[in-house]
Amino acid sequence: MAGGLLTDLYELNMAASYFRRDMAGEAVFSLFVRELPPTRGFLVVAGLEHVLSFLEAFDFTEDDLAYLSTIGFDGDSLEAFRQLRFTGDVWAVPEGRLVVANEPLLEVSAPIAEAQLVETYLLNQVTLQTTLATNAARCRSAAGGRIGLLDFSFRRAPGLDAATAMARVCAIVGFSGTSNVDGARRFGVTPGGTMAHSYVQAFRSEEEAFAAFAEDRPGQTTLLVDTYDTMAGVESAIEVIQRLGLGDRASIRLDSGDLAALARSSRRRLDDAGLPQVRIFASGGLDEFEIEHLVQTGAPIDAVGIGTRVAASSEAPTLDSVYKLVSYDGRPVSKLSADKATLPGAKQVLRGSSTSGDVLALRDEVPGPEAEPLLQPVMKGGSRVGEREPLSAARDRFEADLEWLPARARDLRRPEPVSLRLSDRLTQLDLEVRHGVGH
Amino acid sequence: MAGGLLTDLYELNMAASYFRRDMAGEAVFSLFVRELPPTRGFLVVAGLEHVLSFLEAFDFTEDDLAYLSTIGFDGDSLEAFRQLRFTGDVWAVPEGRLVVANEPLLEVSAPIAEAQLVETYLLNQVTLQTTLATNAARCRSAAGGRIGLLDFSFRRAPGLDAATAMARVCAIVGFSGTSNVDGARRFGVTPGGTMAHSYVQAFRSEEEAFAAFAEDRPGQTTLLVDTYDTMAGVESAIEVIQRLGLGDRASIRLDSGDLAALARSSRRRLDDAGLPQVRIFASGGLDEFEIEHLVQTGAPIDAVGIGTRVAASSEAPTLDSVYKLVSYDGRPVSKLSADKATLPGAKQVLRGSSTSGDVLALRDEVPGPEAEPLLQPVMKGGSRVGEREPLSAARDRFEADLEWLPARARDLRRPEPVSLRLSDRLTQLDLEVRHGVGH
Numbered sequence A, B: 001m002a003g004g005l006l007t008d009l010y011e012l013n014m015a016a017s018y019f020r021r022d023m024a025g026e027a028v029f030s031l032f033v034r035e036l037p038p039t040r041g042f043l044v045v046a047g048l049e050h051v052l053s054f055l056e057a058f059d060f061t062e063d064d065l066a067y068l069s070t071i072g073f074d075g076d077s078l079e080a081f082r083q084l085r086f087t088g089d090v091w092a093v094p095e096g097r098l099v100v101a102n103e104p105l106l107e108v109s110a111p112i113a114e115a116q117l118v119e120t121y122l123l124n125q126v127t128l129q130t131t132l133a134t135n136a137a138r139c140r141s142a143a144g145g146r147i148g149l150l151d152f153s154f155r156r157a158p159g160l161d162a163a164t165a166m167a168r169v170c171a172i173v174g175f176s177g178t179s180n181v182d183g184a185r186r187f188g189v190t191p192g193g194t195m196a197h198s199y200v201q202a203f204r205s206e207e208e209a210f211a212a213f214a215e216d217r218p219g220q221t222t223l224l225v226d227t228y229d230t231m232a233g234v235e236s237a238i239e240v241i242q243r244l245g246l247g248d249r250a251s252i253r254l255d256s257g258d259l260a261a262l263a264r265s266s267r268r269r270l271d272d273a274g275l276p277q278v279r280i281f282a283s284g285g286l287d288e289f290e291i292e293h294l295v296q297t298g299a300p301i302d303a304v305g306i307g308t309r310v311a312a313s314s315e316a317p318t319l320d321s322v323y324k325l326v327s328y329d330g331r332p333v334s335k336l337s338a339d340k341a342t343l344p345g346a347k348q349v350l351r352g353s354s355t356s357g358d359v360l361a362l363r364d365e366v367p368g369p370e371a372e373p374l375l376q377p378v379m380k381g382g383s384r385v386g387e388r389e390p391l392s393a394a395r396d397r398f399e400a401d402l403e404w405l406p407a408r409a410r411d412l413r414r415p416e417p418v419s420l421r422l423s424d425r426l427t428q429l430d431l432e433v434r435h436g437v438g439h
Helices: A010-019 A048-057 A062-070 A075-085 A112-117 A120-145 A159-172 A183-189 A197-204 A206-216 A230-244 A259-272 A286-295 A393-404 A424-436 B009-020 B050-057 B062-070 B075-083 B112-117 B119-143 B162-174 B181-187 B197-202 B206-216 B230-244 B261-272 B288-296 B391-404 B424-436
Strands: A026-033 A089-092 A107-109 A148-151 A220-224 A250-254 A279-282 A303-308 A323-327 A347-353 A356-364 A376-378 A421-422 B024-034 B090-091 B105-113 B149-151 B221-224 B250-254 B277-283 B301-304 B321-328 B347-351 B356-363 B375-380 B420-424
Touching: A010 A075, A010 B181, A026 A112, A026 A120, A026 B197, A048 A120, A048 A376, A062 A075, A062 B277, A075 A421, A107 A112, A107 A120, A107 A159, A112 A120, A112 B197, A120 A148, A120 A159, A120 A286, A120 A303, A120 A323, A120 B162, A148 A159, A159 A183, A159 A279, A159 A393, A159 B119, A159 B162, A183 B009, A197 A206, A197 A220, A197 A279, A197 B024, A197 B112, A197 B321, A206 A220, A206 A230, A206 B009, A230 A250, A230 A259, A230 B112, A250 B050, A259 A279, A286 A303, A323 B197, A356 A424, A421 A424, B009 B075, B009 B112, B009 B261, B024 B112, B024 B119, B050 B090, B050 B119, B050 B375, B062 B075, B105 B112, B105 B119, B112 B119, B119 B149, B119 B162, B119 B288, B119 B301, B119 B321, B119 B391, B149 B162, B162 B181, B162 B391, B197 B206, B197 B221, B206 B221, B206 B230, B206 B356, B206 B375, B221 B230, B230 B250, B230 B261, B250 B261, B261 B277, B261 B288, B356 B424, B420 B424
Parallel strands: A148 A303, A220 A250, A250 A279, A279 A303, A356 A421, B149 B301, B221 B250, B250 B277, B277 B301, B356 B420
Antiparallel strands: A026 A107, A026 A323, A089 A107, A089 A376, A347 A356, B024 B105, B024 B321, B090 B105, B090 B375, B347 B356
16 A cells, blocks of 8 residues: 555545646645644644655555546546656654644645645644644643653554554653553554453452462562452552562552542552552543642552543544645635635744744744744655654654743643744735735 | 554463463453443444454464564463464454443453453454444434435544544445545445645636536536635536536535535525536534534535544543453453443343343343344354455444434433343342352
């Protein structure tokens, strides 16, 4: 699969029409999010690596073309698809950086058919990964370094693709590992995990299960204590940990009930038993709000596994992402649809201090000395600019941007995003293009 | 990729422990949803086909094993993984059928390590596809045959996997097609699509764009009329449709603003222009609630494209799915965790009339003459029972079950699901197992 059919039918219809009319002018498309969900003060950019790999390999296989002929594409169109490769340029905000609404995450400049055909995949991947990275970043921000984070989302992430993306973006935003073994392998992340209730149930008693697991994994023993009665489970765990002398490398895991209260009772019992080094791990439907609560109330929880509610956020399940034509054949264009207007021209985002905010400018504007341009050239003429970078580069950018971000933009409930104003030149161009429509 | 690493690390840890202890007793795991979201009166079962293909092919490649050795698995464990295939049985509710909370969607019986290792993938796929099929079914139910439905979700579905699943489940619940070309090819579904705003913008005027598109696609012309001013767009569309004589096979598409009001104005203008056969197509963030509103208010919309808000439901973004051990080595087991108790034993769901409701029974209970057993044997000894079935079989089951379902269970806001009671034998076994715990 080289990607030619990973698209909506209308992209192919439009491309065929462009070929037929020899319309090969350069189009600039801008990918951005129109509006942040009310609970989001920022987005963490992710997905660019997948976009570049996709564009580098983009073509139609003979199988793809055979299928297209069965749904009505004519010989000339098929031949044009057969010849087609992605030959354009891409400017993008590097992965891990924080942006707000209306700031382009990436811009594609290419002959219009090429730029149009790749829209669907680009939106799909950038939206997925940016959504997940943002969800995970909120957990990271809520945990504030006080509680360690592990990605447990595989089983209920919406598909394998989302599970893989979660493992990746969790590493970008500073999780310590993932339960997803395939994800860990792909991205060089530490795999992590404990035991399931079924393991406890497969033995005749909880004690027997704990002893067996601890014996088999003396270096990394985490005992799940809530299969039957949680505090009785803690007693069994203490017994096994003491007997096998695992006090400095064992943990217990809580997965149900009032996690904060159970963690406090468990901590007391472990300390009383002379096991202050035994760590407490929690899981079970946690999200950023509960992590914040655990931190604020000082619950003695060392680390948590998060999953379902981060792979699909309940208060921001979708992101209003779009991929809009802003220039064709040297002519800046805009769209005036009700509530869906777009601004013309290839753009740049100029970042000032966290108080002065960002400026949405035209790409060729010269930034002032204090402003940092967020969009970088990442592909030229269909080839990547520079080497593939390690995931740690994105993590470093994320950590730096998170530190830069004002506290009010990190609020989990009613954040106030960094402000964005339009440059004078962009405002002027927008007016000109609007007045020129239909003329 | 044969699937061995598509799992959470703890599954591998537990499997290695079972191997080390020669624990090869048959485990029965039950996959079900603990609780329906408040707005859900039923679930549409989907994902079984992927589960069966995965189980048939399940093994560890040498690459998988090499990776596992780098993260601490010993030679004996690696050898056991190398030998492992899925040799178990699966009972399942066929795809397209409707179920409620606590009814197993499938049950796996296999040596415990095998049954455990496949948990993560099974949950991931069944949860994804069932969630999406249920979302799409709500649109189908709301549209009530009055408005045609097309899947437009590819661009904002959470990943390629989710986009592919959407194309598939939309076909199961009676959509007429999908914009997803790869999905259409895979599942033999009709691909569909129109044009984007960018197409209109690439031309010097809307009229020019419409004329070009209509000329290139005289058989299936759908003109997007809202790039600039919607009613002016309708006038341009009328002009082109009349000039090219496409009145019996053209459509217009509305993608922004007050769709119902614009559809009414557009319908009037089209009718006045002598174009009563030109269809009106709508899109733009629609969900089941808006479709219901369009139907109830009689908006003259013939078909809609739905996407973002169905690929990720805003009021039910996650499903509380689990895969729980219910029997090991002939011994029924249960779990007593706070709010997360499970019922012991391999099960059957006996479906009565829509008023008498369903009964959750043990698998070996003999159903009464009026009751239909929902779970069917679909895999024996690692091999599929019967042939791969066409998607139309699932669609037929869905249509029949939707007809069977009482109206109060189809309510989009406060549905009342079909009732489920426990059989006397299951109630008795649950009591016995609870009392036996720890003895």
